[in-house]
Amino acid sequence: MHMADALISPAVGGTMWAATAGLTIYSAKKLKEDLDEHKVPLMGVLGAFIFAAQMINFTIPGTGSSGHLGGGMILAILLGPYAAFLVMASVLTIQALFFADGGLLALGCNIFNLGFFPCFLAYPLIYKKIVGTKPSQGRILAGAMASAIIALQLGAFGVVLETLFSGISELPFTTFILLMLPIHLAIGIVEGLVTAAVVSFVWKAHPEILTMAPTAPAARAHSHKPLLLGLALFALLAGGMLSWFASTHPDGLEWSIKGVSGKEELEASKAGVHGAMAWMQEKLAFLPDYDFKKPEEEQGAKSAGEQGEKKEESWPGVSAGKSLSGVLGAAMTLLLVGVIGLGLRRFYTPNKG
Numbered sequence: 001m002h003m004a005d006a007l008i009s010p011a012v013g014g015t016m017w018a019a020t021a022g023l024t025i026y027s028a029k030k031l032k033e034d035l036d037e038h039k040v041p042l043m044g045v046l047g048a049f050i051f052a053a054q055m056i057n058f059t060i061p062g063t064g065s066s067g068h069l070g071g072g073m074i075l076a077i078l079l080g081p082y083a084a085f086l087v088m089a090s091v092l093t094i095q096a097l098f099f100a101d102g103g104l105l106a107l108g109c110n111i112f113n114l115g116f117f118p119c120f121l122a123y124p125l126i127y128k129k130i131v132g133t134k135p136s137q138g139r140i141l142a143g144a145m146a147s148a149i150i151a152l153q154l155g156a157f158g159v160v161l162e163t164l165f166s167g168i169s170e171l172p173f174t175t176f177i178l179l180m181l182p183i184h185l186a187i188g189i190v191e192g193l194v195t196a197a198v199v200s201f202v203w204k205a206h207p208e209i210l211t212m213a214p215t216a217p218a219a220r221a222h223s224h225k226p227l228l229l230g231l232a233l234f235a236l237l238a239g240g241m242l243s244w245f246a247s248t249h250p251d252g253l254e255w256s257i258k259g260v261s262g263k264e265e266l267e268a269s270k271a272g273v274h275g276a277m278a279w280m281q282e283k284l285a286f287l288p289d290y291d292f293k294k295p296e297e298e299q300g301a302k303s304a305g306e307q308g309e310k311k312e313e314s315w316p317g318v319s320a321g322k323s324l325s326g327v328l329g330a331a332m333t334l335l336l337v338g339v340i341g342l343g344l345r346r347f348y349t350p351n352k353g
Helices: 010-033 039-053 072-079 081-099 107-131 137-166 173-205 217-221 225-240 252-261 272-284 295-306 320-346
Strands: 058-060 065-067
Touching (some): 010 137, 010 320, 039 081, 039 320, 058 173, 072 081, 081 107, 107 137, 173 252
16 A cells, blocks of 8 residues: 555645654654663564565455555554654655655645554554453454454545545546455455454563553563564565465555556656755665566656556566665664664653643
8 A cells, every 4th residue: 555656746745744754753752762682672573574474465356456564553552653654654754765665745744644543543542452451362362353453444434534635546436446346345354354364473472562551560581582582583484485375466545546447557757846956866766666677678667657557577586686676675673663662762861640
């Protein structure tokens, strides 16, 4: 559900950038007031985990579409809403800047859609209400399913509204929403199952990590190194190899756009803000679409993009460029989140309230 700039007007993009910046500052302030130093390594490793996991698209049977893990609920449950939002913003920023996954103008929209709804709505109002202070396998499953599905539905609805208010893509509201919500319902079911599996695993191994659980000093001192190592190894495996087996079908957003317009991608304006953002992203993204740049194919790819078509990919997509993208992107996310966490820890001001 990474929106491209072609869907967004400068006014909507700027507004969502401002909203996301406000939420980022608010989250950093709240996290700084009640910072648990033991959470910083987990933030970094989970950021790398989510980056790598998002590279693995899974096929939605019978639709010709695919989906990938959003990860917002996993982050919110294991880190709390404020740290989770900062980690999600970091993941999406690395993806947009260096891998051209999602537009720069639309980055505020993407962070809001994939971060705000799970962290600040679905987690406190749905997941915590279902699971309460005494987690169980059944409650975690029910909470994860309900919260993941609703968060993704709200995010998909956000995409439709942002596109509608932009008014530059000529995607009919009713048709677009009738495609977006059902396909993201299917994706949300898978996301809920994966979220429940990850959270249940962590709960059994380290129940003190769950943000709703009481955290005694002895529990904080308990070593999380095996868990951190396991998550890091999965990130390396997923980004380096499992990403080869990602579905080649268009994701839910691309599939919905194609169902309305006949094209998986729409062409953005080459002038003004859109042109400037496209130029900037082209200069920064050294592994666009998670692969090496191929100069001899650039003109052909450009022509295909202008017609809203994508070059058909082989499966499995064994690629050194994809492997490097997965490993390097996960490492860059871990580094960025680590820098943010260390910066907050340096300026830590205890909450006296």
